[in-house]
Amino acid sequence: xxxxxxxxxxxxxxxxxxxxxxxxxxxxxxxxxxxxAEKMAATTAASAAKAxxxxxxxxxxxxxxxxxxxxxxxxxxxxxxxFLGFLLPAFxxxxxxxxxxxxxNDAIGRHPxxxxxxxxxxxxxxxxxxxxxYYIYRYFAGSYPVWYNFLPLTxxxxxxxxxxxxxxxxxxxxxxxxxxxxxxxDDSAAKxxxxx
Numbered sequence: 001x002x003x004x005x006x007x008x009x010x011x012x013x014x015x016x017x018x019x020x021x022x023x024x025x026x027x028x029x030x031x032x033x034x035x036x037a038e039k040m041a042a043t044t045a046a047s048a049a050k051a052x053x054x055x056x057x058x059x060x061x062x063x064x065x066x067x068x069x070x071x072x073x074x075x076x077x078x079x080x081x082x083f084l085g086f087l088l089p090a091f092x093x094x095x096x097x098x099x100x101x102x103x104x105n106d107a108i109g110r111h112p113x114x115x116x117x118x119x120x121x122x123x124x125x126x127x128x129x130x131x132x133x134y135y136i137y138r139y140f141a142g143s144y145p146v147w148y149n150f151l152p153l154t155x156x157x158x159x160x161x162x163x164x165x166x167x168x169x170x171x172x173x174x175x176x177x178x179x180x181x182x183x184x185x186d187d188s189a190a191k192x193x194x195x196x
Contacts, residue, residue, distance in 0.1 A: 096128040102135050105152060106145035108172075109181025112153045119151050148172035 100123030107118040122131040138144050152172035158164040172178075 092125070095132070096123045096125050099123065099128040099131040099135070101150050102145060102147075103131055105148055106135075108146070108148060108152055108178050109183075109185040115151065115153060146177055148178075 100119040100121070103122035104115045104119040107115045121127055135144065149172045150169035153170040154167070155172060155174050156167075157171070158167050
């Protein structure tokens, strides 16, 4: 009985769906083969053809031929590209390394490892402007550090000419100012270590 009831419901649903599909097909058929629609499409096509015939022919406008580049303009352009591509970064590195070198020379009385740290701190592009401003201030205040070398690390004199050339930026000569700076640093370190 349940089977018969289900079968009947399925048949009814199937008939309703079939009737709906038939109505949709009929409406689509009417819309596709409507004589008024065919007449309207023919009129539209004719008016489009007439508008196309009335349209003026387009004149193609060509840009004027490009002027040949002036050799002087090419030279300035290549110079600008070279400057921005290589010389400007090299100049910025030079300024940053100079600030680091001044900071390393200011730490002449300290251990060479500390001088390297000062050099790296002063060379780092983020801190180099602050270091440069600080030493410009000290220059005008009259306490500018003495310049010993690019990065003073050792007092060793090299006998090998090849090593002497390589180590030249790192070698400095001991003088009274360096001994004074070392003594000053040792005294201030001892003062902080042996408080009491």
